[in-house]
Amino acid sequence: METSLHFVQKLENKLSLTPQVKQSLEILKYSSEELEHFIKEEANANPLIELKEHNREHLLEMARVPNSGAASFVKDEFFDPLLNVPQQEKSMETYLMEQLAVQRSITKREREIVLYLIRNLNDLGYLDCEIEETAERFCVSVEKCEELISLLQSFEPAGIGARSLRECLSLQVVRCGNAPKLTEILIQKHLEDLADGNFQLVANLYEVAKAEVEEAFSYIKQLNPRPLMEVQSGKQEYIVPDLIVEEFNGEFVIQINNANLPQISINAYYEELLLTEACVQTKTYLKTKLSDALLLMRGIEQRHETLYKVTESILQKQTAFLQKGNKALVPLRLKEIADVVGLHESTVSRTISNKYIRTPKGVFALKAFFIRGVKMQSGEVESPLFIKEKIKSIVEREDIKKPLSDQKIANFLLAEGIPIARRTVAKYREELCIPQSTKRAQKK
Incomplete structure (x- = not known):
């Protein structure tokens, strides 16, 4: 040749x-x-x-x-630059991007998506973007987004990239690997009961000793509900x-x-x-x-x-x-x-x-x-505040003997032309400080 x-x-x-x-x-x-x-x-x-x-x-x-x-701020105060010398420290975004940089097995496109996820973490370290919207933005499947969210959640500190308090605590439990046996199920189903001190009620439900529930609760209290606290400085920022x-x-x-x-x-x-x-x-x-x-x-x-x-x-x-x-x-x-x-x-x-x-x-x-809206079946877009008011109204009208599950609330909203996932209903319900259906049944 x-x-x-x-x-x-x-x-x-x-x-x-x-x-x-x-x-x-x-x-x-x-x-x-x-x-x-x-x-x-x-x-x-x-x-x-x-x-x-x-x-x-x-x-x-x-x-x-x-x-x-x-999210709220205190009233303005005069800033004295002589008394408040800024501390040189690594930002949360830089800290996570350094961990992203050593990931050799992902493509350039996947790296861009993880970077987008990092930039959509809120001040607590929770992921503040909808997975469906992210998938649409980058023209990938929801499954691929879930995979990349899991990658982000494998970074330090443990719990980063969680989408709820429960997920944040669960990620830390999995990472540690030595939690009491009831810990995971208590996190997923009984945080409110534990917060109210209903240890015997939970113990009876799972036919275990009260001491086991108390042990798991002690372990949960040691977990960090705000992952970024490990990265951020303890000094006041301005x-x-x-x-x-x-x-x-x-x-x-x-x-x-x-x-x-x-x-x-x-x-x-x-x-x-x-x-x-x-x-x-x-x-x-x-x-x-x-x-x-x-x-x-x-x-x-x-x-x-x-x-x-x-x-x-x-x-x-x-x-x-x-x-x-x-x-x-x-x-x-x-x-x-x-x-x-x-x-x-x-x-x-x-x-x-x-x-x-x-x-x-x-x-x-x-x-x-910039807040995300929910696209109605009519084509209009409504704010999360509107959806929250709808959820609150549905809960107020529910049968006191049969409180509605998150899935049933999602079904009611769908009937009104509001397509919304069960996990989104759960997220909004928690933000409204409305207990889950089993807890509402006990109170009523």
Whole structure:
């Protein structure tokens, strides 16, 4: 067989990002604190960048995040940067991504899905996305998603990626392997009984000694219902809101919070030197650094413009929230905002990542305004709050002698045109603090 070398012309479309676009995308994903750190790093490496710090009295109020990971925030307090030096620590996302990086047996696509799951963990470490929606998003089967969720749940700390308290505790029991024999069934069926101290009732049900139930309960109490507590620092954290919404004359006004960001200007000495310097090498160096400085300034300007535009579109969709709070949130997806502002969905995702907004109702992550809805048989989409009210109403009307199981509640909802899975009913019921049917029967 003869071989030969020859040239072939080939025409193809290829997306190539310029340095300006790359830096703009990088800056876009930074929170205020991360951007402040990035600006100072750039200034240290570039003599043409001159920074002017804001006076301390111009620092805006901060909102403290409780260590419990609760969704609500306490009232604003003035943040003293001298008394609250941030601790250098590994973020939860980084910690899990390091574990993902060593998984050699999965494909690139599967890795992307696991990364998506990691980014949809809530502050407690629970998975906060619907498996059907994830499967549809990545064009894979629900079974494949379940498989990848199991992979995530194999990471440290034990219990990460659980979808409920019961699953979180069960994952830890399986990982440990030395739990008392009744532990698993008590977690799945009798957490409420254990919390109420009904040890004898459970013991009679399984024909075991009360001491066995108490032993299993003691073991369960040692488990961690909040997996991220093992990763997160015990110190108080503070949030610098990236945006502020205030009401003026009945209208809500959005402001970009740049009070903690240093003001950037070009050093006058080096700017003059650039005009007068005769040395070609020095002039080339100064031109490069001037270009970098201007690129940084434009990137920050674009970040603010995009952040404002995206936030404005979000609040236009969630206008009722500003008057009524969380209960008025409506279903909203990234694609809806992307279509409105004319950006790619991934750009919107970067924009809201790690960003917080201070509103008259408190401080919230921008991500909190995106809630999944349930598609009705009519084609309309209703919010989880609407479904919860339906579940609450069904439970209130049930026969006190025969409380409805989660599956029967799901069947009632389906009859009303609301297709919803049993496990979703169970999740919403627990969030409403409604006991399971066996427990309701005992109380009634």
